Amino acid sequence: MGIVGLGLDIxxxxxxxxxxxxxxAEAFLNRVYTQAERAVCGQRHDAASAYAARWAAKEALVKALGAPPGIRWKDMEVRRDGGPPYFALSGVxxxxxxxxxxxAFLALSHDAGVAAATVVLQKRGE
Structure with a gap:
């Protein structure tokens, strides 16, 4: 079937x-990012860049899914684990x-003062 959803955000x-x-700041970080994301981003010298990339990733996934009702920022956690970035999902x-x-397949990039994310959705196993 191929690609069934595509989302892009900067x-x-x-x-x-x-x-x-x-x-x-604290209210924003608590509302948008999981504890694991905050632990990773907060220890980086370029924390704002790391947070911006995760914001873009979450927005791109929401767009790829067609903005389903009830979805929350913390339902979408961006992880790396030494390889390419991916989502750990919960909730809606x-x-x-x-x-x-x-x-979902996720790509992140940072350049010229912006962070960008692309999400490609496909049926599992295809």
Whole structure:
């Protein structure tokens, strides 16, 4: 069947840095990122870039899925584990992916002050 969903998003690294430097930083980080993501991003010298890439990844997945109702930011955790980035899903994101029999492929990039993510969805096993 091939590709059944495609999502692309870019995020300004400066925008994330401004949020992280502002009074609502903790509320934003707690709402959008899992504890595991915060542990990884928070220890990096380019934390804003890492957070921006994960924001773009989550937005790209939502777009690829067609913005299912009830999906939450923390339903989509971006992991690396020494290889290419991938999603660990929970909640509505996992329910939708499982119900549709989908798997997601994720690519991240950073350059010129932006982070970008592309998500390709395909049926499992194809």
């Amino acid at each position: 995020c300004s690294i400066d925008r994330i840095q401004r949020i992280m430097s502002g009074p609502r 994101a996992k329910e939708v992916m499982d119900a549709r029999g989908l798997e």
